[in-house]
Amino acid sequence: MTTVGTTQTRQGLGSRLAALARVVELGPGRVDPKLLAESGQLLLRAGDRLKLSPDHTVVALAGGTGSGKSTLFNSVSGLELSPTGVRRPTTARTHACVWGLDGAGPLLDWLQIQWRHRFARASALDKGESRLHGLILLDLPDHDSIRALTDTEADRLIQIADLVVWVLDPQKYADASTHRRYVTELAGHDAVTIFVLNQVDRLDPEELAECVADLEDLLRREGVEKPVIVTTSAITGKGVDGLRAVLAETVAGRRAAVQRLEADLDRLTLRLAKIMPADGIPAASAAIDDARRIGLTDALCDAVGVPAVGEAMENVYGVRSMEWVGWPYTRWAAKLRPDPLNSLRLGDLKDEIRGLTGGSVSAQPAEVDNAVQALADGLTSGMHEAWRNGIRDAARSRSAQLPQVLSEELSEVAPRLDRVPGWWRLLLIWQYLLVLLFVAGLAWFGTALAYGVFGAGQLPAGLAVFGEAASLPWVGLMTLSVLGLGLLTAVASRxxxxxxxxxxxxxxxxxxxxxxxxxxxxxxxxPVERELARYNEFYSAMRSVQG
Structure with a gap:
């Protein structure tokens, strides 16, 4: 792999990790907290490893007690660096052998390798070993150690090493603890996992072939699609050069660190993908469309009773006008009857209208809740349950205050029942003027009838014109015209x-x-649009994490 190719690979991994960071940021409440915690740990580990030496490859030799791991470590390094023997456990602390010490210090510190257990291949000893330059070979404590401390250290380094070499022996290569605790968990890490069947000097060729075939079959069943198996004998040196060649190829590629992180990320992505709908991610606009906005407004208006209030106000408006624009004679007669509002039989509705000015308008909480729920249900069709619940919660985040706020808002716009339009007052003056003209006409007509027809007496000279019988037709016509004009005005005003x-x-x-x-x-x-934006951004980040 060229330097350019390696750089591009690291950049691609960096983009995926940035997307994972966004998933972790947006995931609380929608993703399993344990999974988010693991994602956060991966981000921290990846950030630390990518900042450290890219020219070194950390290879961990892992295995159980008696597998010959430490002997193999010494054989590969060409030095007696790690103690061997029959004690359990032989290796209590991790030993490290470094080919090319420059720049390896911070990486060894991050690995928490004690100074007294760090060994460097001096130039005099590196004759013929230049192909391993950049290798940091770790001899881990036995993973099945009876010492909890060393067992934990082995687990920690297996999780962060760039390449893991599992050292197995012919007797325990199918050991359940190894496969259940480690191999199965590292399925999908084929590129950064090597299996060494050690101590093959104990097997004849047929037994060796049978063991290798059985091990390969076992690994495939556990999810290792292309297992790399190397056979060695640390005691006789058989196969050690082959293992060195595999390690040299890995070191030369300078890709193991990135491949390990990619494998960890791929495995985590598969678990995160479980919150993605099986039939694909439904499209969701971050902005609620006008039709849904109108639908929600209509439903809330019904919950508050806006149509009923409007209808009642229309009726009250008409009844109140009778006191001002109706024909006065009709109003005077109406005073002898009960309250005209009662004649409408508005009942509780009239009380509600009167209550508007007192701020007593109230929304029905159940109907308000149903309206909000209908909006959320319409937006979440096909979504994963976690996001459906999230959008519903966002829609109802202020449902407890919503009825009261609606009531207060509508109380502010409720009209005053005693409000009188200006044209009503002008019309009242006009109608009373017609009443006066009608009364005057009746008085004139009576006077002319009494003095001009029946000769009741003699009017003063100045008023004699009102007593002339000849004026009766005109006075009568004028009076009837005034009456008609009043009635016409009343009809028009209605x-x-x-x-x-x-x-x-x-x-x-x-x-x-x-x-x-x-x-x-x-x-x-x-609140719903914010949650929809979060939903879209989350799945956009998920697609980026998947690569």
Missing amino acids: NFVTLGAGSERDRLEREMRRRVGGVAGSMVIE
């Missing part, structure tokens, strides 16, 4: 009142809808 009542209702309902829409936008739609 028509104008009807139009005005409808206009008043429309104005009231528009203002109420505007207020309800504003409350719905700030208390329901905005």
Whole structure:
């Protein structure tokens, strides 16, 4: 792999890790906390490893007690660096052999290798070993150690090594603890895992072939698609050069660190993908469309009773107008009857209208909740349950305050019942003027009838014209005309009142809808849109993590 190719690979991994960081940021409440914690740990480990020497490859020799791991470590390094023997465990602390010490210090510190257990291949000893330059070979404590401390150290380094070499022996190569605890968990890490069947000097060729075939079959069943198996005998040196060649190829590629992180990321991605719908990620716009906004506003208006309030206000407007624009004689007669509002039989609705000015408008919490729930259900079709619940929670995040806020908003726009339009007052003056003219006409007609027809007496000279019998037809016609004009005015005014009542209702309902829409936008739609944006960004990051 060229330097350019390696750089591109690291950049690609960096992009995926950045996307994973965004997933971790957006995932709380939607992703298993344990999985998020593991993702965070991977991000920390990847960040640390990528900042350390890219020219060194950390290879961990791992295995159980008696596998010959330490002997193989000494054989590969060509030095007696790690103690061997029959004690359990032989290796209590991790030993490291470094080919090319420059720049390896910070990496060894990160690996937490004690200074007294670090060994460097001096130039005099590196004759013929230049191909291993950049190798950091670790001899781990036995993973099945009876000492908890060394067991934990082995687990830690197996998780962070660039390449893991499992040293198995013919007797325990199928050991359940190794396969269950490690091999199965590292499935998918084929590129950064090597299996060494050691101590093959104990087997004849047929037994060796049978063991290798059985081991390969076992590994494939556990998810290792292309297992790399090397056979060695640390005691006789058989196969050690082959293992060195495999390690040299890995070191020369300078890709093991990135491949290990990619493998860890791929495995984590498969687990994260479980929260992705099986039939694909449904598209979700971060902005709620106008149709849904209108639908929510309509439903909340119904919950508050805006149509009923508007209708009642229209009726009250008409009844109140009778006190001002009706024919006065009719109003005077109406005073002898019960309250005209009672004649409408509005019942509780009338009380509600009267309550508007007192701020007593109330929304029905159950209906408000149903309206909000309907919006959330319409937006979450096909989503994963975690995100459906998230959007529902966002929609209902302020549901406890929503009815009260709606009531307060609508109380502010409720019209005053005692409000009188200016044209009503002008019309009242006009009608009383007609009443005066009608009364005057009746007085004139009576005077002319009494003095001009029946000769009741003689009027003063200045008033004699009112007593002439000849004026009776004209006075009668004028009186009837005034009466007709009054009735015509009353009819026309009722028509104008009807139009005005409808206009008043429309104005009231528009203002109420505007207020309800504003409350719905700030208390329901905005939280939902934020959650939808989070949903879209999360799955966009997930696609980037998948690569």
